[in-house]
Amino acid sequence: MxxxxxxxxxxxxxxxxxxxxxxxxxxxxxxxxxxxxxxxxxxxxxxxxxxxxxxxxxxxxxxxxxxxxxxxxxxxxxxxxxxxxxxxxxxxxxxxxxxxxxxxxxxxxxxxxxxxxxxxxxxERTQKQIFIHGSRPSGIFTAGTAQYFVNILGYLPCKRCVILGSGDIGLIMARRLTLEGANVIGVYEAKKHPSGLIRNISQCLNDYEIPIILSHTITKIIGDDRVKAVEISEVNEDMEPILGTEKIIECDGVILSVGxxxxxxxxxxxxxxxxxxxxxxxxxxxxxxxxxxxxxxxxxxxxxxxxxxxxxxxxxxxxxxxxxxxxxxERKFISVEKSLKDFAYIVPQYIDIKSIKDKVIFYFRSMDIKENVKIYIKCGENIIFHKKYRYLRPPEMERIEINLDKELIKGEKSIEFIMMEG
Amino acid sequence: MREIICILCPNGCYMKVANTNDKWIIKGNLCTKGRKFAIDEIKNPKRTVCSTVKTRYSKVPRLPVKTDDDIPKEYIFPLMKLINKVVINKPIHSGEIIIEDVFKTGVNVITTSDLFYLLGTEEDG
Known part of the structure; x- marks a missing residue:
């Protein structure tokens, strides 16, 4: 070409x-x-x-x-x-x-x-971005790198490993490594809730009896040339390790799935x-x-x-x-407003009112796990969209499609997303 | 009563399943596929298995494969043993059968990527 x-x-x-x-x-x-x-x-x-x-x-x-x-x-x-x-x-x-x-x-x-x-x-976030103490032996992989080794090259990167973080690729790799004969000791997640999709917890961990241990993190990596063990600690509400809860787990690999x-x-x-x-x-x-x-x-x-x-x-x-x-x-913007405590984010962040032609798609995530909530979109005094949700979970992105009326939106400075209980 | 998470689609419905007097009572599913999944999950849980097989080509050392339908869970590890014995010696397309009728379930293991394309060769080349 x-x-x-x-x-x-x-x-x-x-x-x-x-x-x-x-x-x-x-x-x-x-x-x-x-x-x-x-x-x-x-x-x-x-x-x-x-x-x-x-x-x-x-x-x-x-x-x-x-x-x-x-x-x-x-x-x-x-x-x-x-x-x-x-x-x-x-x-x-x-x-x-x-x-x-x-x-x-x-x-x-x-x-x-x-x-x-x-x-x-x-x-992928790497080890450097999450500040684990200890030496820097081989055997530490991001979940994506481990996936590349196994699925593209055909190498098994470890035989007995722990997974740090419960992102989806980490869960997928827990199953994949297990199928290829590695022993996955457990998935350790510092937060109180898993980061990955529920169906992945079910089909990747529960199916293979791999435990997920919440509110726990790796506080130290042990080993000179190769990972020999990790130190696991419980963490408090602020995700700080709790002294006295340290436990040593022998392993030859650490898989990072931390975002x-x-x-x-x-x-x-x-x-x-x-x-x-x-x-x-x-x-x-x-x-x-x-x-x-x-x-x-x-x-x-x-x-x-x-x-x-x-x-x-x-x-x-x-x-x-x-x-x-x-x-x-030329563009003329109005902003998409939201409560920062209810919404982790909403995309797009602005509407260009001059180019409104057809439907507008919004993607959003809730900040926390919510049950039985309603989402409203307000434009001035008008409610232009509402929908009931049985569940909103941060790992699951939601999508809303609406028709924005150019005339209705004229003269407004913003449209607003509102989340309400019940 | 058992609690089951449907794995069929991203909704991941959380279902409560009970069987009283041979009648299935299932709550929480958003669609009819969920109902069937819940009953299967109690009577005979099945999964699709995805893995890779060896090839003799250094440029593409592994080719991805999957079962073309779900197989009973207890066959997963025996099937992995079979899959890991396969070596691909010639370029093949995506969707071609490499292990037929695994454990007499009627399910085949098929390729999920096109080796012709991966090797950068033409079909007749």
């Missing part, structure tokens, strides 16, 4: 968000290029060999590779331009955006684009506004960031629990980017 000097839209990342964004840009007649740093496209789905993907998007239960290869097939059939093994070094705003890229074939080269979609996913953070190196280099709660860019309903022409979607925007919504956000970001290049508009 010959790389052109200019594209209407460049998408960074060819995981589920970037692939969906690329397809929708292309379908909406924008000249499109997808840039991927890895040799193979598909993002993290390549190593997520378990099933449960696509229940919303395809109405069937697929494994990660099956889900991603459906999108890869569409991209190949439509012949959408894509360059792999290519890394974005720099993005500069000079009227259009000037990208500096590098790959083994071209060396360093430039591309100009009118719109840029950031679909570069998230990263994911959107990757925003490029967004930050462009001084794009970041939401402290999501740790991703602040966007409007068109997935456009605070910088005109830059869009964000998927896990780069906020960490999702379902890939189906990652694809959905990519699709809308792609559509919006294609509209943007044809229809260079």
């Amino acid at each position: 010959k790389i052109k000097a200019y594209y209407d839209v460049v998408i960074i990342g060819a995981g589920p968000a970037g692939m969906a964004a690329g397809i929708s840009c292309y379908d909406n007649k924008a000249s499109t290029l997808i840039v991927e740093r890895e040799e193979r496209i598909g993002g993290i789905l390549k190593q997520c060999i378990h099933d449960g993907f696509g229940v919303i998007e395809f109405k069937e239960k697929l494994t990660g590779p099956e889900y991603s290869e459906r999108y890869i097939k569409i991209i190949k059939d439509k012949n959408i331009p894509i360059i792999t093994k290519t890394f974005v070094l720099n993005v500069e705003k000079k009227g259009n955006f000037k990208l500096t890229l590098i790959n083994p074939k071209e060396g360093i080269f430039n591309i100009e684009t009118k719109a840029l979609i950031l679909a570069n996913g998230c990263r 994911l953070i959107p990757e925003n190196e490029i967004a930050e280099s462009l001084n794009i506004d970041i939401d402290k709660r999501t740790k991703g860019p602040i966007i409007d309903q068109n997935f456009m960031t605070s910088e005109n022409g830059i869009f964000s979607c998927g896990n780069a925007l906020h960490v999702n629990d379902l890939v189906d919504y990652v694809s959905e956000s990519g699709r809308y970001a792609g559509l919006s980017a294609a509209r943007y290049i044809n229809d260079n508009y």
Whole structure:
């Protein structure tokens, strides 16, 4: 493929968000290029060999590779331009955006684009970010790295391990390592509640009698060349270890599943506004960031629990980017207000009232576990949406789709999300 | 009465299941699939098994596979032993059967990724 000097839209990342964004840009007649740093496209789905993907998007239960290869097939059939093994070094705003890229074939080269979609996913928190004491022997892996070793390379990274944190990948890996013959001693979670989805607790831990120990954390890693043991302590309400509760557990591996953070190196280099709660860019309903022409979607925007919504956000970001290049508009924002004690976050954070065309999708998470609550969306004195929820749980992202009436919203400064008991 | 979490979809319904006088009383399920899952879960719990098999290609050392339907839970570890004996010697597509009718359940183990694509070879190449 010959790389052109200019594209209407460049998408960074060819995981589920970037692939969906690329397809929708292309379908909406924008000249499109997808840039991927890895040799193979598909993002993290390549190593997520378990099933449960696509229940919303395809109405069937697929494994990660099956889900991603459906999108890869569409991209190949439509012949959408894509360059792999290519890394974005720099993005500069000079009227259009000037990208500096590098790959083994071209060396360093430039591309100009009118719109840029950031679909570069998230990263795992590492040992360094959670401050565990002790030495630094081998045998400590993030859950994603362990997953890569087992599922892509075919190596078993440990034979007897503990898992720190109850994020979904940690739970999935507890089952996977067990199936491959490792002994998973337990999942230790510092919080009072599991971080992962309930169905994963059920099918990954309960099925294999792997215990989950809440309000406990690793306070020390022991071992010189290789992990020999960990010290586990109970933690108090403020998640501080309680002296005297230490227990030594012998093991040869520690798997970390302590959270994911959107990757925003490029967004930050462009001084794009970041939401402290999501740790991703602040966007409007068109997935456009605070910088005109830059869009964000998927896990780069906020960490999702379902890939189906990652694809959905990519699709809308792609559509919006294609509209943007044809229809260079000015924006006028009203904010999406919420109570910070009820909502962990709501995306989008702003509504651009000038470009309201069709439905608006909101994604949100509750701050705590709630039972029997109602969510209202208010615009001035009008309630424009309400729904009852049996449960709201922080690990489970919720999605609301509404039709915003342009006339109704005119003259308002904000719309407000309200959570009420009963 | 038993408490069961449905694993069929992201809703993860929390169900209470009881069997009185041969009648199933199930509460908490949002759909009819949940009812069937709850009854199966008590009578004969089943799971889909996902794993990988060895290939002879250094570029793609493992190929992902799954059972094309759920199998009884007690077959999971015996099946893992079978799966770990398989070696793929030629490029195959996604969805091809690599172990047929496991333990006479009628369930097959199939590939879930396209080895032609992963190896970057054309079909006839």
